[in-house]
Amino acid sequence: MKNVTNDLPKTVEALKKLLPAEDILTFEFLTEKGLTFTVVFADPITDKELLGEQVVRALRRFDGPPTAEEVGKHIASPEMKREKSLEKLAAEVLAGNPVLLWEGMDEGVVAGTKKVFTRAISEPSTDVAVKGPREGFIEDVKTNTSLVRRRFKTGELRIEMVEVGRRSKTFVAVCYLEGTSKAEAVEEVKRKLGEIEIDIVPDASYLTHFLSSRPYSLVKQVGTTEKPDIFCAKIAEGRVGLIVDGSPIALTVPYLLIEDFQSSEDYFVPPYRATFTRLLRLFALIVAIYLPAFYVAGQLFKLQLFPVKLLLTIAGSIRDIPFSPSLEMLLVLLVLEVLNEASIRMPKYVGMALSVVGALVLGETAVSAGFVSTPAIIIIAFSGIGLYAVPNLIEQTSVLRLAMLLVAGSVGTYGIILVTGFVLFYLVTTENFGTPLLAPFSPMIGRDLRDSVFKYNLGSLPTRPRTLKSPNKRRLK
Amino acid sequence: MNKISSRQLYFFLACVAPVGKLVYLPSLLVSSAKNDLLFPAALQYLVQAGAIFCVLLLAKRGMNFFELLENTFGRIAASILIGIFSLFLFYSALLPLLEQKLFVQSAFYDTLPSLVAFSPFFLFAVYLCAKPLSSMGRVWDIIAPLAIAGYIGIMLLSVGTADFGALRPVGAAGGSGFWKGTMSAMSWFFDAALLLPLLGKFQYKKGMAAKGALAYLLGGAAVIFFLATFYGIFAELSQNQLFAFTKTSKYFAGITVLGRIDYLFIFTLALVMAFYCALPIQAGIDCIVQAAGPKKYLRPALGIVLCALYFALTDLLDYRFTEVVRAISGTVVWIFPVFCLLVPVLCLLLRRRRREIS
Numbered sequence: 001m002k003n004v005t006n007d008l009p010k011t012v013e014a015l016k017k018l019l020p021a022e023d024i025l026t027f028e029f030l031t032e033k034g035l036t037f038t039v040v041f042a043d044p045i046t047d048k049e050l051l052g053e054q055v056v057r058a059l060r061r062f063d064g065p066p067t068a069e070e071v072g073k074h075i076a077s078p079e080m081k082r083e084k085s086l087e088k089l090a091a092e093v094l095a096g097n098p099v100l101l102w103e104g105m106d107e108g109v110v111a112g113t114k115k116v117f118t119r120a121i122s123e124p125s126t127d128v129a130v131k132g133p134r135e136g137f138i139e140d141v142k143t144n145t146s147l148v149r150r151r152f153k154t155g156e157l158r159i160e161m162v163e164v165g166r167r168s169k170t171f172v173a174v175c176y177l178e179g180t181s182k183a184e185a186v187e188e189v190k191r192k193l194g195e196i197e198i199d200i201v202p203d204a205s206y207l208t209h210f211l212s213s214r215p216y217s218l219v220k221q222v223g224t225t226e227k228p229d230i231f232c233a234k235i236a237e238g239r240v241g242l243i244v245d246g247s248p249i250a251l252t253v254p255y256l257l258i259e260d261f262q263s264s265e266d267y268f269v270p271p272y273r274a275t276f277t278r279l280l281r282l283f284a285l286i287v288a289i290y291l292p293a294f295y296v297a298g299q300l301f302k303l304q305l306f307p308v309k310l311l312l313t314i315a316g317s318i319r320d321i322p323f324s325p326s327l328e329m330l331l332v333l334l335v336l337e338v339l340n341e342a343s344i345r346m347p348k349y350v351g352m353a354l355s356v357v358g359a360l361v362l363g364e365t366a367v368s369a370g371f372v373s374t375p376a377i378i379i380i381a382f383s384g385i386g387l388y389a390v391p392n393l394i395e396q397t398s399v400l401r402l403a404m405l406l407v408a409g410s411v412g413t414y415g416i417i418l419v420t421g422f423v424l425f426y427l428v429t430t431e432n433f434g435t436p437l438l439a440p441f442s443p444m445i446g447r448d449l450r451d452s453v454f455k456y457n458l459g460s461l462p463t464r465p466r467t468l469k470s471p472n473k474r475r476l477k
Numbered sequence: 478m479n480k481i482s483s484r485q486l487y488f489f490l491a492c493v494a495p496v497g498k499l500v501y502l503p504s505l506l507v508s509s510a511k512n513d514l515l516f517p518a519a520l521q522y523l524v525q526a527g528a529i530f531c532v533l534l535l536a537k538r539g540m541n542f543f544e545l546l547e548n549t550f551g552r553i554a555a556s557i558l559i560g561i562f563s564l565f566l567f568y569s570a571l572l573p574l575l576e577q578k579l580f581v582q583s584a585f586y587d588t589l590p591s592l593v594a595f596s597p598f599f600l601f602a603v604y605l606c607a608k609p610l611s612s613m614g615r616v617w618d619i620i621a622p623l624a625i626a627g628y629i630g631i632m633l634l635s636v637g638t639a640d641f642g643a644l645r646p647v648g649a650a651g652g653s654g655f656w657k658g659t660m661s662a663m664s665w666f667f668d669a670a671l672l673l674p675l676l677g678k679f680q681y682k683k684g685m686a687a688k689g690a691l692a693y694l695l696g697g698a699a700v701i702f703f704l705a706t707f708y709g710i711f712a713e714l715s716q717n718q719l720f721a722f723t724k725t726s727k728y729f730a731g732i733t734v735l736g737r738i739d740y741l742f743i744f745t746l747a748l749v750m751a752f753y754c755a756l757p758i759q760a761g762i763d764c765i766v767q768a769a770g771p772k773k774y775l776r777p778a779l780g781i782v783l784c785a786l787y788f789a790l791t792d793l794l795d796y797r798f799t800e801v802v803r804a805i806s807g808t809v810v811w812i813f814p815v816f817c818l819l820v821p822v823l824c825l826l827l828r829r830r831r832r833e834i835s
Contacts, residue, residue: 301586307736411597413585417748418601424748428615429608442618443482 003084008103011086012038015099018090031062040089041098050077050113051098068107071100079112091169118143124226124248126391131268133229141171141245147228148175148235148243156180157235162193164207164244168200172207175231175241180464180472182238185433189240189253204247211242211253213432218396221432223252223259230264238470254435254468257427258452260392261285266455274455281389282453288386289401292329293408293416295379299325301412317373326409328372332380333405335362337398340384439467481614481679486672487692488621489613490529494668495696496624496749501576502665503707503721505802510658512643513650514708514715515701517658521666522697524818526690528669531821532676533686538829541677543767549828556768562673565816566761567783569667571790572805573754575798578791580750584723584743592792599784602755606780610763611678616752624749628699630742632706634726639709661806663813667757668693670817673824674760674767722746758783 004011012026023043028036037059041051054076064070068082079097083089084107089099096114121143124136137144145159160174172193176186189211196210204224212221223239225231226248234252235241242251261281266274298305299314306314321328339358343351366372387397400423407415430437440448448465450456462476498518506514540548542562546555578595586594605613650658707721710728718724726732726739762779769775794801 301590303587304737305740307734310736407597411594412590413744414581414594414747415597417744418597418751421601421748421751422604424619425605425608425612425616428619429612436615438615438619442615443479444484444618 002086004086004089004101004106004108006104006106008036008038008101011101011108012040014086015040015090015093015101018086019093024093029056029060031059033063035062035066036103038101039098040093040101042093042096045096045115046098047096047113047115051111054113055098055100055111066102066104068105068109071102071109075100075109075111077111077113079110081110081112082107083110084108094169116140116142121147127226127230127264129227129263129265129268132264133227135228136226137228137231137243137248137250139246139248141173141243144228144243144248144250145173145175148232148241151228151232152177152235160190162190164193164196164198165201166197166199168202170201171245172201173243173245175235175243177235177238177472180236180238180470181240182434182469182471185240185254188433189242193242201244202246204242204244204249204251207242207244207251211251211432214430217426217430218399219427219430219437220257220260220393220396221255221430221437223255224249224392225252226250227264233264233267234259236475238464238468238472254433255437256435256439256465256467257437258440260390261453262451262455267458271455271457275453278453278455284386284389285393285397288383288389289397289404290416291383291386292333292379292401293404294413295375296326296329296405297408297413297416300409305413314373314375317375320370321373322370323372324409325376326405328376329380329405330409332372332376333383333402336380336384434469435467440465479611479614481611481675483679483682483685483688485614485617486675486679486685486689488617490668490689491692491696492621492624493617493749493753494671494693495628495700496746497573497753498665498700499703499722499746500580500720500750501802502662503704504716504719505661505806506658506704507708507715509650509661510654511650511713512645512708513648513654514658514704515644516655517662518701518704519697520659521662522694522700525666525669526693526697528818528821529672529693530686530690531825532669532672533681533689535673535821535824535827536676536679536681536685539677539681540831541767542673542764544677545824545827548831559764559768562670562816562820563761563764565812566670566674566757566764568812569664569670569816570754570757570761570787572664572802573757574787574791575794575801577750577754578795579798580720580723581747583720584747595791596788598751598754599788601751602758602787603777603780603784605752605755606759606762606784607777609776610674610759613752613756613759614679620749620752623745627742627745627749628703631722631726631739631746632703634729634732634739634742635706635710638728639706639725640712641705641709643709643712644705660810661802663810664802664805667813667817669821671756671760673821674763758787 016024016026019040024040025043026038026040028038030036039051039055058074058076059071062071062074064074072080072082083092089108089110092110093099097110097112100109100111118140119138121135121138123134127136135147137147149157149159154177156178158176158178162172162174163169164172174186174189174193192211193207196207198206201207208222208224209215214221223234225234231241231250231252239252239254242253244251261278263277266278294305299318303311318325323331339354339362343354346354363377367374367377383401387394387401390397404416404419407419427438428436428442436443439445440452445466447463448467451461451465458476463473464470464475503514506517510517535545538545543555543559546558550558577598581595582590703722703725707718707725708715710725711718723743726742727737729739732738758780762776762783765779766772766775
């Protein structure tokens, strides 16, 4: 049987066959006129209080003709809908919406009384701003889309729901501004989402793999944010946003590498300050990636790289170290990575103890025991801090730093230069959704450079980024 | 990958191409033209700018190099001609590669490094060769500012220590010195030939030929200023300063306190040079691909074979660099003007209208 029939017991049996799980319950109730309704619902995710209030109590006094239309009118649920297909009704039950069936009717009524588990909206720990909004996305797609809708009081904002995941049937909200986002990009996003054949989507990060043109690449190709203000700003520039049910991380495409050097705060402080901090982030990242590598290459292959006095200091510190410079640096880097990994996963109350162990026991004692030198610890510490200046790129940059270190230890400075060349070439040839990753630097787009590493004031940014090829070019009249 | 834009092309001509002329060429010019080293370089730049003007005019026809040849000579003859031209490009790549290898060994290592030190370059070159030549346009967008930064950094640290009076008296080397200098420099000027395989990968825009030639001359002016500074610092000792741009800045007063900060700029220029040195190989491979048509593994396969060959050659000729320079810039130096000057000019005579090819 595919559809609801007039025979209630048979319909309920067919529905139960589709939903054999123990937590799918049915109950019956009678109206004052003696009409019997059967409700099928998923126990853990249905709001029973709401069901009682909006459905059962409303229908107790129902005395009209028992048609779906009449029953629907009595149910006080705005999300009520009628459905004939048993499969679709089963899907609604699994989504938390109870299904109402009664004798003599060949369609069911879906009452939108699912239970929504949400935590309070709070500031995301990964994207803290001193100035600016403090709201962050949570795990509920409805709440998240409401945070977006609140910021765009225009009908141009389109929020299209797409289901992804064969078993999880996760809702993904595709958000874009009609007439501002490139239509081809919107279509491509929907096509890519439609082609995903995956069991479940536990988090938004699962989708990034399917949305990337080079899915096995180390390089990030989809933008991520936990803040609705950033998300909306990106949509307003002409990007397409994705909010995934169950994930506080929203995705945006097309993604430009420069996005991760920009912070929401840059737009709330004077432009010269924003330019300075962006340059500082870039500098910190370059130093974080290259400093350990150049230190090792300098020691092993070209001592001239160090000023004489510094060279003497280094020579004094490494005199009794039993390891080669590259092995020593790798060791310290490994300790840093382990400490970093452990401190993230460790319960908070142990975290303090871990810092003490990391800083004092491992650092201080290792130096005094002669395992590692002080300059190595200073360099790795600085590199470790520098990496966090651009937190969204940590996964990529920490691998790059390790690669640089390995090359520096084996080939020296020329190896570092060549790896840089490799990375540059790879980056300039990476495109996603028709947008080059390294724009506006390569291809160079002069106007877009005004909001790149440099930040001009708002008056100088009257148009949307050309890179995104938005059909609606002006944002400032 | 999109087409190369006119801006990217100008970046290449003005910023990337000059970097290859800052390593061995300055000392070579001094050895033949003495304090008149600027004039042979200037002449080379003027002549080469003319050839570049011709090549960029060819872009008006909207055909790639192979199509241009095929349009006039037919498929078979065009394949042979482009094959010969790609052989020239592979030949022209040898000197910059040897030069770069010695530069790397000298500048980046305190002691003579093992074979391993330069070999990663060939991996890098294989990677570049496997990609379409048109993707280089975006690379030029990135490395041109780096080249400018590197050049300005080196010059800021060098100019203060230069005595430009050393360039006088003008004309002291005489006509023979000027001629010898011009001939020896010839094998470093093949930029017009590098542009021929790029035809069809960029769209001609109004005034592009003149702007391209001008961009090249702008780069030339920077090289000539560097040559003057170089001679101003080392005077008659210049001919012994083989890797010029690593040497000029080392007398900067701040270096004793800060260390070799000039290496920051040297690294930057070395990165630009790595891309520049691989370009003739990429261009040669692209010529073959133009004739053979797009085949999936042709580019990487040719890249691997050629880079393996260059790896062996650079290793074999490691200690014979002077002899190689003498041979390439001496006995067979005519090859360069033929392919870099004559071919671009002759190409202007190729059939203009597209012929129906069955």
